[in-house]
Amino acid sequence: MTQLAPGTRPEAVHGLVPALTSFVGREAAIREVAELLGEYRLVTVTGPGGVGKTRLACEVARRVADRFADGVWLTELARVHDPALVPAVVAVTLGVRETPAARLMDSLAAALSRRQLLLILDNCEHVLAAAAELCAKLLPFADDVRILTTSREPIRVPGEARYRLAPLGLRGQDEPNEAADSEAARLFADRVRPAGRSFTLGPESATAVARIVQRLDGIPLAIELAAARADALGLVQLADHIDERLLTGSDRLGPGRHQSLAAAADWSYQLLTEQERAVFRTLAGRTGAPAT
Helix, strand or coil, X not given: CCCCCCCCCHHHEECCCCCCCCCCCCHHHHHHHHHHHHHCCEEXXXXXXXXXXHHHHHHHHHHHHHHCCCCEEEEECCCCCCHHHHHHHHHHHHXXXXXXXXXXXXXXXXXXXXXXXEEEEECCHHHHHHXXXXXXXXXXXXXXXXXXXXXXXXXXXXXXEEEECCCCCCCCCCCHHXXXXXXXXXXHHHHHCCCCCCCCCCHHHHHHHHHHHHHCCCCHHHHHHHHHHHHHHCHHHHHHHCCCCCCECCCCCCCHHHCXXXXXXXXXXXXXXXXXXXXXXXXXXXXXXXXX
């Protein structure tokens, strides 16, 4: 389980559900995003679906919570389908109420002007315009507020710092010792242990694991989905036959877009304009890849 940084006040973290699995790797990314938050008022972590943006943002928040007198606050936007509701969802997170004498955005700005906190806006990609408007209107009135957003593309407002989150590090499959030490392989090993208690990442298993994580391009969501199948299939069979049909979720309570790689891809596809979808279908046809 992810722990708070030493000395962090538990009451400084709001809305972050305690992690039920360990956080593997990403130390450089955590450090770099934390440094950006010290320099910029708005930082956006971008990257493809399943790369681990939310998990990284929450880990960073836990590490930097004590920088902020009023703590860190997480607002989850994935389930907000109406962009007009974004300010209201943020207000609920922060305990700000709309009054007859003021618009909600004004009430938010007034409340934040008296606080020193980190606000996390998670999964902004489908409400980008609303998130951008919120950030642009709140930050000028709240000098001691930082905003950390996660999105598949930047928010694109003045003063935004962007951090592109890469997949987990990979090592060559022909070097088992190196493969065993890669972030991607370590994540696979960590997630497969609850299913197969006797599993150890040694010379015999490292080559198969390296093949698996390389086939999955180091994407954490794909690695976790594959690890859930390792006990039933075995490493060699999984490495030989891994495909999208095998990569379905074992966490029935997780977000729908994280239940399979197909669902993660479909979430991204639905965010495209009709013109962008047409281009995507054309490119998929030329490469022989199946279009969503």
